[in-house]
Amino acid sequence: MKKVPAAVIRRLPRYHRYLEDLLKNEIFRISSRELSERMGVTASQIRQDLNCFGGFGQQGYGYHVEHLYQQIGSILGVNNENNLIILGAGKLGQALAKYPNFQKSGFHVCAMFDIDPSIVGHTIAGIRVRHSDELEDFLKTHPVRIAVLTLPKHVTNEMAMRCAAGGIKGILNFSYVDLDLPEDIAIENVHLSDSLMTLSYKITRQEQTD
Amino acid sequence: MKKVPAAVIRRLPRYHRYLEDLLKNEIFRISSRELSERMGVTASQIRQDLNCFGGFGQQGYGYHVEHLYQQIGSILGVNNENNLIILGAGKLGQALAKYPNFQKSGFHVCAMFDIDPSIVGHTIAGIRVRHSDELEDFLKTHPVRIAVLTLPKHVTNEMAMRCAAGGIKGILNFSYVDLDLPEDIAIENVHLSDSLMTLSYKITRQEQTD
Numbered sequence: 001m002k003k004v005p006a007a008v009i010r011r012l013p014r015y016h017r018y019l020e021d022l023l024k025n026e027i028f029r030i031s032s033r034e035l036s037e038r039m040g041v042t043a044s045q046i047r048q049d050l051n052c053f054g055g056f057g058q059q060g061y062g063y064h065v066e067h068l069y070q071q072i073g074s075i076l077g078v079n080n081e082n083n084l085i086i087l088g089a090g091k092l093g094q095a096l097a098k099y100p101n102f103q104k105s106g107f108h109v110c111a112m113f114d115i116d117p118s119i120v121g122h123t124i125a126g127i128r129v130r131h132s133d134e135l136e137d138f139l140k141t142h143p144v145r146i147a148v149l150t151l152p153k154h155v156t157n158e159m160a161m162r163c164a165a166g167g168i169k170g171i172l173n174f175s176y177v178d179l180d181l182p183e184d185i186a187i188e189n190v191h192l193s194d195s196l197m198t199l200s201y202k203i204t205r206q207e208q209t210d
Numbered sequence: 211m212k213k214v215p216a217a218v219i220r221r222l223p224r225y226h227r228y229l230e231d232l233l234k235n236e237i238f239r240i241s242s243r244e245l246s247e248r249m250g251v252t253a254s255q256i257r258q259d260l261n262c263f264g265g266f267g268q269q270g271y272g273y274h275v276e277h278l279y280q281q282i283g284s285i286l287g288v289n290n291e292n293n294l295i296i297l298g299a300g301k302l303g304q305a306l307a308k309y310p311n312f313q314k315s316g317f318h319v320c321a322m323f324d325i326d327p328s329i330v331g332h333t334i335a336g337i338r339v340r341h342s343d344e345l346e347d348f349l350k351t352h353p354v355r356i357a358v359l360t361l362p363k364h365v366t367n368e369m370a371m372r373c374a375a376g377g378i379k380g381i382l383n384f385s386y387v388d389l390d391l392p393e394d395i396a397i398e399n400v401h402l403s404d405s406l407m408t409l410s411y412k413i414t415r416q417e418q419t420d
Contacts, residue, residue: 009411013404017386040388076407077414084406091305098301101386101403145413146406170413172405176227176311178250186412188405193311194223195382195398196294196356197286201219202396203355203380204287 004052011049012072014039019069031062078106083143085168087159088150089114089129092174096148097125107146111138132159139166148172160185214262221259222282224249229279241272288316293353295378297369298360299324299339302384306358307335317356321348342369349376358382370395 018039022030036043050068053075073079084102086093089112096102097109112129114120120131130138147163149156149171156175163171170186173179179187228249232240246253260278263285283289294312296303299322306312307319322339324330330341340348357373359366359381366385373381380396383389389397 009408010404012411013401013407014388016407017404075411075414077410078407082406082410091301091308095301095305096402099402101401102406105403105407107403107406146409169416170409172409178224184416186409186416188409188412190400190402190405191223191311192306192309192400193315193317194220194227195400196292196312196317197223197226197288197315198219199356199380199382199396199398200287200292201222201285202398204285206379206394206396 008049008052012076015049016069016072016076016078019065019072022065023069028065029062030065035063080106082107082146083110084108084146084148084172085110085138085144086112086148086150087114087132087135087163088152089116089119089124090150093148093150094124096150097127110142110144113138135159135162136166139163139168143167145169146172148174150174153177157181218259218262222286225259226279226282226286226288229275229282232275233279238275239272240275245273290316292317292356293320294318294356294358294382295320295348295354296322296358296360297324297342297345297373298362298384299326299329299334300360302360303358304334306360307337320352320354323348345369345372346376349373349378353377355379356382358384360384363387367391 018035022028032043032046036046039046050063053071070079084107086096086109089097093112093114097112102109109125109127112124112127113132113135114129115132119129122129145168147160147168147170149160151159153175156173156177157179160171160173160179160181164181164185168185170188171179171181173187173189174192176191176193178189181187228245232238242253242256246256249256260273263281280289294317296306296319299307303322303324307322312319319335319337322334322337323342323345324339325342329339332339355378357370357378357380359370361369363385366383366387367389370381370383370389370391374391374395378395380398381389381391383397383399384402386401386403388399391397
């Protein structure tokens, strides 16, 4: 498969979400024009994006929703359930453990880890919080590819390294630090303050053009 | 000012963060080569990015850290404190209210709103949770530009409209719904499941190339 532009990849989850909604509403076939109106992007953008994967549309028929949904799910690697662990069971870790859209998108939180004695041993959203010392043993007996990190800055890279050594393949990082990991470990950063700053930029620009 | 590419804008918060760290470590002057080594991007990328804003470097001197930090802060609109409100005081809203990096980046949570009687009236991280009915009155007497939405999907757009009508200029949206708002309202979506899917894609690709 040829290299797909990062911007297209970023749009795939949104396609996946819209196609899921279509299926729920028992819409099994859709033209790129209709899909474009629903999603608020141009029909040519849709055709161009989906062409990156060989294109799944048929002239005069449009897109087969279920097929496209499965294809995009397969590209994203979300057709089978993905187990994940959460490191850091503070407010944010707890919020993520209870976040209904993870489950809906096929991501299943199977364990949480922390070192705080007031949290370790407790159950959050049906998940027991284990001590971080148990991480390696847990990963030996449980096949998990994804770790979500909501940790204090100074321990984040060390814990990420331990995850990688234990077989974790990808890290969703909420800590405000750039991870330094082996190249074969996938990283996706969610820096919430960066999002606020980007928003602040957009507002500032808007005010200047008013 | 000429239009700055979105990709550059997305990188500015990271520059801002690194420059802040430099100032904390009393480093007042830095070459693009040094900065590039710290940030793990090429020196030419740095020069190119900063040139978008007229370029703040001097041949043979490098960058004046404090000046560059102030300039980028001014572009991002974060040199003065920004007040924000949080709509939805569930687990995620509470986590955000306690999120230390918001404060550190100059964002101050001044109010929270919810309709759940078991939460309304309580104080979270020093912030009283008000009933959502009070939103309009609050906005009349408090100058706030930013609203953070952690709401159930079905009420998100309505509440966003009420924010816009009340003078809010930008919305950080955690709800899994695409907002339909007047064009002059800035929107930044944080769809956490999308980030997980993007990560899953990266892992899947990595496994295919192994």
